[in-house]
Amino acid sequence: VRGEVVIYKKDFAAINERRESLGQKLLANPRNAAAGALRQLDVANTQQMPLRFLAYSLGEARWGQAELCHFQHELATRLRDYGFLTPPDGKLCADPAAVEAYVESVRQGRADFPMEIDGAVAKQDDLEAQEALGFTARAPRFAIAFKFPAMQVHTRLTGIEIQVGRTGVLTPVAQLEPVAVGGVMVTRATLHNEDEILAKDVRVGDTVIVQRAGDVIPEVVGPVLEERPSGARPFEFPHICPVCGEPAHREPGEAAWRCGNISCPAVRLRSICHFVSKAGLDVQGVGQKWIEQLVSSGHVTSPEQLFRLTVQDLLPFARMGDVLARKIVDAFDDARHNATLARLISALGIRHVGEQTARMLAAHFHDMDALAAADTQRLLELPDVGPEVASSIRSFFESPANQHMLAGLREAGLWPVAAAEPAEAVGEGGPLQGKNILFTGTLSMARGKAKQLAETAGAVVLGSVSKKLDILVVGENPGSKLEKAQSLGITVLDEAAFLNLLADRMDA
Ligand SMILES: [Zn+2]
Known part of the structure; x- marks a missing residue:
């Protein structure tokens, strides 16, 4: 049986209330909270979350869905009869006009649904016809999704905080008076960069329009000028890094201010998080929370140290037990043995080198030493490598700090060659x-x-x-x-x- 795991809005509000009373970080939205709960290493953590499974179709049915029942709406009834929870609404429509009218009624009533929805799906009712229609490369031909526009509300901008990312980019984040958008409390929203703040002319103290859609980060659309308090001043973007205090720079033609300090603690934390993330080595089942704790406590200052952690290193952390510590150590061990060269290159976080470029480089160079030794001329001969990418790769490998880190990875046994590539790539x-x-x-x-x-x-x-x-x-x-x-x-x-x-x- 196929379906979707969700957290109801009322359950989500209760979780955040409890987290707030315990002084824990609030969860951003139900969708990410549900996804995060399913990815937990420790099943006990997953069980703490009020997850619900809503069934809506059959996956691999041995005798075919069409033989088990004949219509989509009949299937929904069957699933309910078997005891599954199913999506709370649904209607059999006779023609496209009826579908449109129904989608509109769902859109208007979206706030009343027990879970967040960002659209509705229309499906061909006849299951045999569904099978006959089949799938394109990426989507079924028997179903159409109708996406709803983002929801907007007004609230007050109480401050603008500057966060420092993996590449040292300073990102302004709007601090908002808590406001419910579609049943979810929003307290922060992205403001992207200095130019965006100037273009939108949002000022601390303004009433602002905030919008959010699904799991997308909430966004500040603009100020409500009629409500601007007298004395509200344009925001002055800081020219120093708020974490390490070193000067920040904005290069010509770039929108972002950057902290150029390679040992900036914020840059280090985000780089290590990137290293193990899905875009990097894709280490399975170690929550970002643990990485943050390991780094901020000073236990880990460089990615290779993650691969040397022992159960004893981990046990002193709050809420860490033998079982979890063992799982985390095993997860890094697995990653060490299964990492491909392409993933490792991508994990390094070289500017302008994303996952696809990393795969191309791995296929071409075979091992990290060959890539590190390749001069600009050689790099420029590769498909999709222009001067910017080539110079970024060169300066990464020329940096003594990076050479030191690479030596550490090699020593830690994380040194794949491209021969290990095919199975994964x-x-x-x-x-x-x-x-x-x-x-x-x-x-x-x-x-x-x-x-x-x-x-x-x-x-x-x-x-x-x-x-x-x-x-x-x-x-x-x-x-x-x-x-x-x-x-x-x-x-x-x-x-x-x-x-x-x-x-x-x-x-x-
Ligand atoms: Zn800094």
């Missing part, structure tokens, strides 16, 4: 599954490496050009194979296009 099937491929001419990478990349992507490497060949990858001075392939109408790619093909398909 490509997954079952592989992007070149069933393709026959051949390399000719001089490639910038070793021929063996190119073959390995192709094979792990699912291709078969042939020895000569024939009608069976699907792709010919040509390097410099390709010779007669190229002519023959062209005469047979076979797809011819250069090395960059070949790597792009791998990266793109992996990404998809």
Whole structure:
């Protein structure tokens, strides 16, 4: 049975009331709270949350949904009869106009739903027709989602706090008089950057319009000028880092002020959080809260230290028991053994190097030493690497602090090579599954490496050009194979296009 896990608005309010009375940080919204509860390592933590499962369809049914019952609305009744909680509303509509009228009535009544909703879904009622319609690459053809506009309210801007992110960027955050937006209390909202504050002309003391949609961070839309108190002054963006006190800089053409202090405690904390996050090594099941505690208590000052933690190191922390400590140590151990080079590169947080670029670099360089040794010229030859990315990669590896950190990672045993890549990056099937491929001419990478990349992507490497060949990858001075392939109408790619093909398909 397939469905969705939610937290009801009244339950969410109760959780936050309790957290407030205990002096704990308030949860931002029910959606993230529910997702976070499901990701907890310790089931006891999950059980503390008032999660509800709302069933709305069958996943893999052995005999097919259409044979179990014939209509979507019938399925909802069945699920309820079996004892499942189902979404609280729903209506069988005879035609598109009826669907639109119903969606509108849901939109108007959205505040009365027990859980937050950000839209409604219309589904083809006939389950056989659903099966016949099937899916596109990313969505079912038998269902349409109607998204509701963001909800807006007015409240007072009591202050503007400056937060320091992973790259040292200073981000202004609006402090708001608590206000309910669609049943959820909002106390903070993003203001993005200095220009945004100036453009919107929001001033401390203003009544502001705040909007929020789903799990998106609430946003300040603008001030209500008629209600501006006399004496409200334009906000002066600070030119020093509020955490370490070092001067901040705003480079020409950039919107952001940055703290340039590489040992700024805020930058360090956010970098380490990024290192283990989904965009980094994707360490499973260690809450950000624990990372924050480890860093702010001074136990961890650099990512590699996470991989040296022992149960004894962790036990002194409040609410930490043997079982949880063991799980955390194991989680880092797992990450150490399963990390791929692509993930590690992405985890380093090199500016302008996101997950896709990290995959391309891993596929190309094979190991971290080769990447670290690559000069600007060499980097610029790669697909998707421009001067900005190349110089960012160079300056990362030239920094003594980063070299020290990399040495620590190697020592801690976190030093994957690209050979470990395919299982994670490509997954079952592989992007070149069933393709026959051949390399000719001089490639910038070793021929063996190119073959390995192709094979792990699912291709078969042939020895000569024939009608069976699907792709010919040509390097410099390709010779007669190229002519023959062209005469047979076979797809011819250069090395960059070949790597792009791998990266793109992996990404998809
Ligand atoms: Zn700083």
